[in-house]
Amino acid sequence: MTKRLESLTKTIQFIPLTNGKTLLMYKGYTFNKNQSLAIGYRYNCAAWTSKKCRAYVNISEDKTQVINSKDFHTHPPTVYRALASGFYFKVC
Numbered sequence: 001m002t003k004r005l006e007s008l009t010k011t012i013q014f015i016p017l018t019n020g021k022t023l024l025m026y027k028g029y030t031f032n033k034n035q036s037l038a039i040g041y042r043y044n045c046a047a048w049t050s051k052k053c054r055a056y057v058n059i060s061e062d063k064t065q066v067i068n069s070k071d072f073h074t075h076p077p078t079v080y081r082a083l084a085s086g087f088y089f090k091v092c
């Protein structure tokens, strides 16, 4: 039970936006690619600048696993909705 929950909460998803950008979604929050690391990639919270949120996620090189993350956000999650086309747009 605990193990299943663990694997679920570590799930990352890439969502293509209608404006052409791709965001990483993790635990309901979205992140922008920031830099390449020796072991993978670093993604910063999408509200890094606008809300001075310092949450981030480091993911593996194959972009399937979270290596480590800082989950404390200064704001509620941003809500995105998927279109039939497979693209997402920001609801609020």
Ligand SMILES: [Zn+2]
Binding pocket: 029, 045, 046, 047, 048, 053, 054, 055, 072, 073, 074, 075
């Ligand atoms: Zn944040």
